[in-house]
Amino acid sequence: IPAEPLFRSLTAFIGIPALLKKRSDLPADVMESIRMLEKSGVKMLDMINKSMDLYKMEAGTYKTCPVPVELVRIVEQIGFELSNYLSAKSIRLQICINDNEVSAGAKFYVRGEETLCYAMLANFLKNALEACPANETVKISFFDEPRVRVTVNNPGVIPLEIRDKFLHKFASHGKIGGTGLGGYSARLMAQAMGGSVSFTSDEASGTTIVIDFAVDSRLASAECNIGDLRALVIDDNEMLLFTIREILRSIGLYRIETMADTDSARAYLRSGQAVQLIILDWNFSAGSCRELFRRIRADEDFKKVPLLVISSEPVDEEVRVAIDEGSVELLSKPFSPDLLLKKVEGFMARMLQLCVKVVN
Template identity: 35%
Template sequence: MSDTDKRPSVLIVDDVPANIRVLAESLRDGHDIRVAARGVDALDLARRLPPDIILLDVVMPDMDGYEVCRRLKADPATAGIPIIFVTAKFAPEDEAYGLSLGAVDYIAKPASPAVVRARVKNHLELRAAREELARQNAALTEAAKLREDVDRIMRHDLKAPLTGIIGLPPLILDEGNLSDTQAMFVRLIEESGLKMLSMINQSLDLFKMERGTYALRPEPMDAAAVVRRLFAEAAGVAGDKHNVLTLTVAGSPDDGKTPAMLTAERLLFHTMLANCLKNALEASPENGVVTVALRPGDPAEIAVTNQGVVPADMRERFFAKYATSGKMDGTGLGTYSTRLIAEAHGGGVRMETSDATGTTTVTILLPQGECARGETL
């Protein structure tokens, strides 16, 4: 007989033979019946041959049903067996006490066979459903752990071949005897290797942030200088769409030299702003304006605005993992990593988009404490 064909077993515990006969006759069809006339015998039988469900009397000599229930629930080997009290003690306080011990139901004596069958059927189905859910959760947990292990191994293993990709180009260039075109290709190989290494490192950092294990290393830094450098790197993309890039500090146009100091981890801050600027340029229409506004205070605010509108299907999941819309090569990790980085700094992010004004602003909030004074962010 397969496990799926196995008849559920019922342990009936009562010191009155007539009561046992009534319950046994009610459940004989479709169930394997076991009986015990004393509490101590019920404990021994439940531990040796765990039943699928127990029908338990309360008033018994030597050990009452409440004590039997308490001991069964205290034993990990029997704690998961559903227990239904079948008793004449049916005052509300009796029922409440029995349920507080871990019983799943109460049936009043004299027990109706139809009620007994229905209650037993319901609780056996509930137990089967809980066990199946536990199996599914265990399988999902194991699958998630396996995926994380594979991802972590791949990230670490990818670094080994990158050592050669990054380390050999300078040696080749030092040897000389290359044409200008060959030298350009070698530099491209080195640059691509460095970008890949940066992506792997960032991926590892995000992995730690997701699990709350990332060790933040904040330091004073010039946010305006970071934005100016990002503008220079994005000039080609902005030029293709005839976009204008503007920076303001504390509400005033950037003069190209005034610092805007804040405390953050330098590389993470650069990555976070680069993601925001990239998304803003992609969303900006032709001849649009993309603005980065650095605002002093605690928390400091960094607002990135473009003249595009976030699609309706993206607004509720804008900062969610893998959320993307209308991008053939989009990973959906840009805004997600922005949120993780801001939260790693103890801050947060928000997005505001308006069909009326045709603009979208992503605002990053970074707590500063003693750092926020004057033109310091």
């Protein structure tokens, strides 16, 4: 099924609830139903985007945008999200770097895609927890020698019936509704980033998934300063401001300035505070958006800053020209968190370069 008709249908499916939420005369139960409808639409959009990405990976046409990715934080976040599962089976999640258990604040950077690393590790960890007996330990380890490697070990054993087909499509055993697509897609994600996945499984040592990253994937922590990056987000929708802020925080961008009107944004830009990313919603009045856009593009410093324009409507010709030149990116509403993250990850090299210049 072509994706474009699906996206057009979802525009109404997500956009209409967004308009209805602005009304103040709707009963609370109706408003809750509207929120559920909008959430379902965003989830469906996310599923379509991920399916398209997997199709491209299978076809070998997926293009990666490698950026510094901190893996310990990602695993801790996955562990938090799976905490109920861990508690129900009394399973301990152990995180190690070069065979030493991590302490608070430990970091392990690689070059990859944040969204792919997250989805890949989440799939492998979830599978490990499902296979792990109660009261045991699932151990994830990071190694930087002789090459970047991540291993996920649990005491369970892969059944002989599927061992030769493990990590392939539809290789599942004893799991109601299991398709094997989680492990298969995780393997595709590793390969898309230039890596590979292998495994061992026996009664003595359990099952170990081995993810070898590309040879040039290791980054010293001194090279990575994502936490120093500052983003400016301008949007008159407070809920969308909150959503964008939380999405950016999920990849380690914590210095985020949010502005609900273009006057505040212009005042902030005049203050001389350096930023490495600007996200501008085009749904203000056309005049104020156009003026702010021109202000950014006319400034010698700010015109070098990656600019992401978000809009549910056609943008001005001068914005379209800047997009065609490659200096500005457009993100159409509705969008999923993954789409926003991919746009930001595509900017990351430029953002880090700008940050280094500021520090120096």
